[in-house]
Amino acid sequence: MNSELSFPAPAHWIDGRPVPADGPTIDVINPASDAVIAAVPAGTAADVDRAVAAATAAFPGWAATAPAERAAIIQRVSDGLRARNEQLALTITAEMGAPITLSRTAQAGLPPVVTAATAGLAADFPWTEQIGTSLIVREPVGVVGAITPWNFPLQQLVTKVVPAMLAGNTVVLKPAELAPLSARIFAEVAAEAGLPAGVFNVVQGTGPVVGEAIASHRGIDLVSFTGSTATGKRISVLGAQTVKRVALELGGKSASVILRDADVPAAVAASLDSAWVNSGQVCGAYSRLLVPAELRDRVVELALAAAAEYSVGDPMREGTRLGPVASQAQRQRVVSYLERGIAEGATLVTGGPGPVEGLPGGAYVRPTIFADVDPDSTIAQEEIFGPVLAIISYTDDDHAVAIANGTIYGLSGAVFGEDAHAMRIARRMRTGQVWVNGGRMNVLAPFGGYKQSGNGREMGRFGLEEFLETKAIQL
Incomplete structure (x- = not known):
């Protein structure tokens, strides 16, 4: 201390x-x-x-x-x-x-x-x-x-x-x-x-x-x-x-939708940052990353590379990107979701339920990325409130919107793509906030949710x- x-x-x-x-x-x-x-x-x-x-x-x-x-x-x-x-x-x-x-x-x-x-x-x-x-x-x-x-x-x-x-x-x-x-x-x-x-x-x-x-x-x-x-x-x-x-x-289970005409590296970096900031303990976190099926491999590769920049450690140390989650009870909750994701067949890209190397004490969780996540699976439907990103593939715009809107939540979300295209998708998302191509925060704009x-x-x-x-x- x-x-x-x-x-x-x-x-x-x-x-x-x-x-x-x-x-x-x-x-x-x-x-x-x-x-x-x-x-x-x-x-x-x-x-x-x-x-x-x-x-x-x-x-x-x-x-x-x-x-x-x-x-x-x-x-x-x-x-x-x-x-x-x-x-x-x-x-x-x-x-x-x-x-x-x-x-x-x-x-x-x-x-x-x-x-x-x-x-x-x-x-x-x-x-x-x-x-x-x-x-x-x-x-x-x-x-x-x-x-x-x-x-x-x-x-x-x-x-x-x-x-x-x-x-x-x-x-x-x-x-x-x-x-x-x-x-x-x-x-x-x-x-x-x-x-x-x-x-x-x-x-x-x-x-x-x-x-x-x-x-x-x-x-x-x-x-x-x-x-x-x-x-x-x-x-x-x-x-x-x-x-x-x-x-x-x-609660929230917000989706970040990467369109085919997006700046994919920038979209992946922004989406991962949202999913993991504050160790994922953000109600509006983009915990689901929706990507065109043909871009799945590229997105997974980019996300894995970006994940290497997130250091986990003592939150009082300058330069730490991720500290612990807020309590041991919260750590157990997050770990149980990681185990559920593996059991339900998602592909573990990085992280997982094991201990964080070099940190035997504290409420630390391994920041985790899953790919090939079923939109109806537990980790795609329930709020985890931990550093967990679920990558979900879609076929076309209608499919992406259906997945984005396909939870009980509607708090936040994001779209990355050509401006007019992204705006059309943003208007179809049933959520209280949508960030288009990394739009800036406005402290005078309303914050709240649907559903x-x-x-x-x-x-x-x-x-x-x-x-x-x-x-x-x-x-």
């Missing part, structure tokens, strides 16, 4: 201050070393009650605060996150294993950019507008429950909490117990930025206890959840008991609208 890191005593963050644990705690384990690095409280439904009470008390004053003033505080939060980049990067690498270079640029580097972009929406957003004889007023929903995952712990926090607060809501957050530490830093930054006490609260703990208490709480008006599709379904059921709004960003990848949208104006009610005042 890096000597520069230290963590506070286990505590929630309620009503603007740390609330120490008064019961059992949950160990936070560094997946690179299996060492315990910190602990957080094992929160209870009573802790959620206290946080909701604080958020409820803070709501009238925060909702009445002018959007421009709320935006100014949020901009200061962005500045504070940027100032703590190295602390955040080291913390996230320690708690969930992302390589330190990725943590600096994406895990800790992207959240202040998204936060500032969200703050910038306030000036031009139509908080009120006239339609005929009606005044349309957009108002905060109330108290928001946010439940975030471990793969991008700070970024997922920011995409929920920041637009919710800009909209005038107060928030109760449950971060993932595997990666809970950056939430405390965010709370400190927000307090330093002048956020009133009670607007942002953190209750640490597990999904079955704290998550379910948030989803079913009568005092929470909207739940925003990112995580597995199975858990999202459970949250929908719990939320329905009080008819609260539920926004879900769930069992969820509902609602995050990021930009669309993400802000998720946290607003619409009132018509008839004149």
Whole structure:
């Protein structure tokens, strides 16, 4: 563990201050070393009650605060996150294993950019507008429950909490117990930025206890959840008991389609990078690579050559491309899928279920490529959430589109080919995002899925609208 890191005593963050644990705690384990690095409280439904009470008390004053003033505080939060980049990067690498270079640029580097972009929406957003004889007023929903995952712990926090607060809501957050530490830093930054006490609260703990208490709480008006599709379904059921709004960003099994007129080497490199970045623990990862049958051998050769550039090792070491997955349980899950892929007849190109050479400890997984994958097989249909790429051959455009759309998911995807051709395919893909020829990320564009990848949208104006009610005042 890096000597520069230290963590506070286990505590929630309620009503603007740390609330120490008064019961059992949950160990936070560094997946690179299996060492315990910190602990957080094992929160209870009573802790959620206290946080909701604080958020409820803070709501009238925060909702009445002018959007421009709320935006100014949020901009200061962005500045504070940027100032703590190295602390955040080291913390996230320690708690969930992302390589330190990725943590600096994406895990800790992207959240202040998204936060500032969200703050910038306030000036031009139509908080009120006239339609005929009606005044349309957009108002905060109330108290928001946010439940975030471990793969991008700070970024997922920011995409929920920041637009919710800009909209005038107060928030109760449950971060993932595997990666809970950056939430405390965010709370400190927000307090330093002048956020009133009670607007942002953190209750640490597990999904079955704290998550379910948030989803079913009568005092929470909207739940925003990112995580597995199975858990999202459970949250929908719990939320329905009080008819609260539920926004879900769930699993994915995204396809990257290489067309016959594509720049094939560039397409393969980009697709592999998406499949393996963050050790494959990305909901929108291009985990399926669809290639024309006659290009199968060339694509496999290119993918194998590109794979040699991905070093696996200590995530705190500069230059490491792939660290461990987030936990030993996640490692076992990924390995079981690798074994299933072999048993179902896919061709193992590289990697596989064995140990990573030179890394006897830690939650390390061999980055893996399969070829000749049946589109209906387990590894082509289920979200693995590990560094695994499945290469699938297709015959023509219609076949490629059918395979791309042939899962329960619809979160993301990519197409590589001549621009007009690629656009035609992109429009046919039933997914919330499609990247054409490596298009650039836009933090103001909506992010979310079709089908069992969820509902609602995050990021930009669309993400802000998720946290607003619409009132018509008839004149």
